[in-house]
Amino acid sequence: MKKEQQIDLYYQMVLIRRVEERGAELYQAGKIGGFMHLYIGQEAVSTGLIAAREPRDRVITAYRDHGVALNCGISANEVMAELLGKATGMSKGKGGSMHMADTSKNMWGGHAIVGGHLPIASGFAIGDQYAGNDNITICMFGDGATNIGYFHEALNIAKTWGLRVLWVCENNQYGMGTSVDRASAVTEIRQKAEGYGMKNGQVDGMDVLKVYDAAKEALEFVRTNSQPYLLEIDTYRFRGHSMGDPERYRKAEEVKKWQENDPIGIFNKYLLDKKIATRKTLDDIEAQVEEEVIKAVEFAEASPEPAPEELYTDIFAD
């Protein structure tokens, strides 16, 4: 990967981290409502993954979607505005944290019913297969989503019909507060693909370059063979499941151990060690991101509320 692209990946990861840290503060201040699920700790997953796609490939994910939105090229302004429920958010303030999408950037949402977006992802691929193109649908979901029926129906039809879907399981070790071994018959999620005769792989999700390489290879397989692929990416969320998580289900030492593997810290060290970036370059990125986030908050706070008539807008398309 080119030097500039590696530095850009670093920038994206830092941007996600800082947008979410600021978002958490705004949530605590009561300016963001509803549920908010932070991606902090998992930034390398979507950053490496989305970098590996072609622009024509569709991305669909679950409710932990801020990072994916930013990686797909949605601006921090729009992310922040949607979090604050403003008219300038990409979903006009009617979707919120869990429902971020921008079809012009091939980001097809943020979907909040666990596992519910997996058959829809198969459907995107059915549509693309019907149209005769070679677009890939990249469908991200958590380990918790692999225990629900949707997952199995979606994987079965994808393999049976030869659909171009890259299934990406972000195994962050917990479905809400229930650890994988307490909820899943197999703890290695990729094994579930075997039951459908589906090619699969596993990669360390704390290393953005490893994620990128694994995703490139998987996408190549899907595109060439017109077959789905399940990629399990092992990761960890440093924060709670959502903002209202008492975290009784895991020990501080466990969290601390994973935090030592901070994907941003790892990549920072790598870039310096390999002399891909200077300390100054990385510091400049920090400063640039900080300013971008400040401006995004200003933009969001200054943006108008949705107009009253928005209540009745877009119920039907006709």
Place this chain on the structure above:
Amino acid sequence: MAKITMREAISQALMEEMDRDPAVFIMGEEVGVWGGTYAVTKGFFDKYGAKRVKDTPIAENAIIGGAIGAAMVGQRPVAELMTINFGFSAMDYIVNQAPKLHYMFGGQFKVPLVIRAVGGGGRQLGATHSQTPDAVFAHFPGLKVVSPGTPEDAKGLLKSAIRSDDPVLFLEHATMYQVRGEVPEGEYTIPIGKSKVQRVGKDVTIVTYCKGLELSMKAAEELSKEGIEVEVVDLRTLRPLDMEPVLESFKKTNRAVVVEEGWKSYGVGSEIVSRIYEEAFDYVDAPIIRVAQKEVPLPYNRTLEQAALPQVADIVAAVKEVLK
């Protein structure tokens, strides 16, 4: 005007739309090689091939979720649920995904999807296969719910449903595929969301749809012999609901009976009666009566099943009651 069956009407609508628009395709259980469990898509597989007539696994989430996804990316799928009773397995998609996607993402997504499903009792299929749960689906904003009672309406409404950019649940009745009726020659559509007066009368307004229409028209004939002329208003679409013809008729007759095959409690009739009381209270001359299914799971035994379903005699009695 040609006289055709309900099955032929639905079949013709599908075929005409598939011929008109290459984005239209069918997917569902046994729609292809088998020819459709109610033979609606008989011959389609040979004519259009496996690409446009897709046999799916028995997996309702994959069918409806998949059809939603295909619709979002620009195709116009017609997904068939073998029966509406299997729709409960895909409830999340029918009521919690398809109707929300346009609104929740600020209008970015369109879901031009038709879900065809057969429902209704009277075929001795037992409690889990005989339901008429239309009101459940009509409860959700964002989903259009259509349920025609004549071949003419079935054909015209299905064509509109396929051309709609919104998700449409198209409800057919298991005992009505052989019902015959006049259908206009050539191309026509009937708009979704328009109720229609199917029989003009002056004494009592019957508000109904689908199977209830068939029963009500028979009741109307019997009552006519006794000098009672009922006006029958067919809702045709449950959401968006068009109350205008209902209110217009009621303001003329001042008396109404609402007929539906589903259960009475929390049903379509409950909605219609409330709307009449809210919007035409000054015109009410007698309490409005609902004729509906008895509050039991439908039994297998034919006599018991028929005792639970609304009958022509129930409608005749209800009309006489509101005239007292």
